[in-house]
Amino acid sequence: MLFSKMFIPTVKEDPKEAEVASHRLMLRAGFIRRLASGVYTWLPLGLKSLRKVERIIREEMNKKGAQEILMPAVQPKELWVESTRWEKYGKELLRFVDRNNRELCLGPTHEEVVTDLVRREVKSYKDLPVNLYQIQNKFRDEMRPRFGIMRSREFSMKDAYSFDADEPSAEKSYMEMHEAYVNIFERCGFKFRVVEADTGQIGGSFSHEFMVLADTGEDIIISCDACGYAANLERAEVGLMGEAPSGPKIGLHKRVPTPDQRKIDEVSLFLGITPDRLLKTIIYNTDRGTIGVLVRGDREINDTKLKNLLELDELELADERTIEEVTGGPLGFSGPIGLTIPLYADMDLKFMENFVIGGNERDVHVVDANLGDFSVKGFYDIKVAVAGDKCPRCETGKLVATRGIEVGHIFKLGLKYSQAMNATFLDSEGKERFMIMGCYGIGVGRTVAAAIEQGNDENGMILPLPIAPFEVDVLPVNTSHAESMDVARAIYDELLSKGIDVIMDDRDERPGVKFKDCDLIGIPFRVTIGERGLKDGIVEIKRRENKEFEKVPVAEVAGRVIRYVEDAKHR
């Protein structure tokens, strides 16, 4: 491909609307253009990267026996009513009415459509397992689309759905997708991590997220520095601290005045103690009534873990009136003594002595409280994990926190959709049974954006070779110098004939402009042909991530570049 013939509208200035590197650089390098809020056109360069990711995905999915289909973007309401998601999905589901007054939606995901397809076609255990996938555009009407492709409303996704006859088979389907995903993200050239993810109300322990590591990532990954444990923040467990002190003390507590001191830092400052000497009492309204949750003053409650523990659908902080009704005191002065609602304590509480709690009365706290002063339902792991916590899996490890971008998510759905939509088959004894499902997603456009978040510098993108729009840029410095152009053309032709994805920058532009564009687009290898070097029969090879040049005799350059490209592919 010749640079002069390609539609690459690069931009020198940083676009104002871009908050993150991938958004900024995709606009600047001419990868994408915005059409409407959260809706983007992919331009030739960006699309080349997108197609490379898709190709890797297809190859790895097909290797595992998954089969590609293509489902429609427009979906009928009736299927969503069957799964009960027409009510539950909320405003992210873009709904509309056709000329015959039929209600429809733009698919944000395809569980309903694929379950409908399979229940109609699959009748017997002999037809199972089946794993169907597609690469298709989805639409979610996000309230705040931002970060360009990273959080857009219309987005390209690979979604796969497996249907199995029994648990062992379903587990195998899941593990095969797990393997396929590891292969996909390795082949894309990512530094990534597979983490345990929350399964929410669907249940089971089978959900993993694939996180590309990047300092700018929105997600926090908690992992152990000693063993392989890794989870997203929502899910991350915390290990128990050693032995609890024996025999709680009772009856030492005293009420003290704390005028207008409501917050943890206010109370600890006022009393001259550290926040970890306080115990927070937080009152929640839930679908199972009002509850109190106790956590050490310096820690936060993890709502997801709490909801899973108590099997709650709804969990929200109680309003001031409820707090007064339940505790007798105003917001900011709640404590566990004398409360009649069920109290759930974080396990840290077991290790606390002579701590401070609210007095359930305005401007009063209680000091030297102890476990024996009130009773709790039990001690649980319900706090947000932080770096330095003990690993929940091994003896010695400490948890560390890193940032990542979720690019893939695999999920064992179980019977959720097959039961709701009556997707059954006949087993070997002729008994009707529900299919066991799994679903497996990859944000394809997001994968390109994540690559840019992981690799960039002040000059532009640093893309892994397998998904860079081009592998090599052949760059003659002076296009009016005949010998330079001859040599450039010869190198370009040889690389092309060997299957290298190469672009030649034949533009009559200043060298600085061409170097800048090459860096901005993140082409992994640049071959520079200059008049001066040619006098000695030399051209230069430069890797995008390095500052140094390698001077190479003209005759050897193509062979060497081909070797480098092969190495970069099989890194």
Ligand SMILES: [Zn+2]
């Ligand atoms: Zn560990």
